[in-house]
Amino acid sequence: xxxxxxxxxxxxxxxxxxxxxxxxxxxxxxxxxxxxxxxxxxxxxxxxxxxxxxxxxxxxxxxxxxxxxxxxxxxxxxxxxxxxxxxxxxxxxxxxxxxxxxxxxxxxxxxxxxxxxxxxxxxxxxxxxxxxxxxxxxxxxxxxxxxxxxxxxxxxxxxxxxxxxxxxxxxxxxxxxxxxxxxxxxxxxxxxxxxxxxxxxxxxxxxxxxxxxxxxxxxxxxxxxxxxxxxxxxxxxxxxxxxxxxxxxxxxxxxxxxxxxxxxxxxxxxxxxxxxxxxxxxxxx
Ligand SMILES: [Zn+2]
Numbered sequence: 703x704x705x706x707x708x709x710x711x712x713x714x715x716x717x718x719x720x721x722x723x724x725x726x727x728x729x730x731x732x733x734x735x736x737x738x739x740x741x742x743x744x745x746x747x748x749x750x751x752x753x754x755x756x757x758x759x760x761x762x763x764x765x766x767x768x769x770x771x772x773x774x775x776x777x778x779x780x781x782x783x784x785x786x787x788x789x790x791x792x793x794x795x796x797x798x799x800x801x802x803x804x805x806x807x808x809x810x811x812x813x814x815x816x817x818x819x820x821x822x823x824x825x826x827x828x829x830x831x832x833x834x835x836x837x838x839x840x841x842x843x844x845x846x847x848x849x850x851x852x853x854x855x856x857x858x859x860x861x862x863x864x865x866x867x868x869x870x871x872x873x874x875x876x877x878x879x880x881x882x883x884x885x886x887x888x889x890x891x892x893x894x895x896x897x898x899x900x901x902x903x904x905x906x907x908x909x910x911x912x913x914x915x916x917x918x919x920x921x922x923x924x925x926x927x928x929x930x931x932x933x934x935x936x937x938x939x940x941x942x943x944x945x946x947x948x949x950x951x952x953x954x955x956x957x958x959x960x961x962x963x964x965x966x967x968x969x970x971x972x973x974x975x976x977x978x979x980x981x982x983x984x985x986x987x
Pocket of ligand 1: 769771867868886
């Protein structure tokens, strides 16, 4: 089954590592249904659209983009639905519409630092062959900052979130069903190597997300959290942020973490500490 029911009115698909396919969501009110993110290719979004046909819901009426990255929008045009995007996302879409997507063009952008190698490699997996007919969407409705949609008894709020991953990140909150699609806001900044996250921004982000009245949090590239699991995840990330902040280097951060928590940092903890410390290479904290 390509989509899983979460509540009576919300469905989600699984993320797929090969090609970096993100989770897509469906939220259905009494009058209209919303697709959350546009997929990384026509094949990706069509899987969801054909599954949606079997659901007892009103027709999909629009696509909410969580941010501009290719894996969230390269399937959108093939869905033939109006795309909702904030001004910052539409600016990045406009830039992407001006680009070529041959192997040579992508390799040149990686070399000049305007394309992530991780994205180039996954585009090559999802779109094999050099003659890629990629259509970057044009937003049918551009909103300034946030947008609230009444789907009919179900409210969708497209909320901006400040985070390290991308400046235009939004989450989609299905208010009455207490679900939040997180897009990529939990993830690192990947613009340059090494990838990094910052401590203050991470804490603000996670505290803001926890303040939402939600039972479910769905990140785009790994498994979903119930509220309690998300609280544990957030508290762990916040503890690690303080350990990184108070130390000069990774061994110092590990010592501080052990002193704070009474236990050694795990391999995963060490990785996150390294991500926080990597921000210093860019003069960030
Ligand atoms: Zn992204």
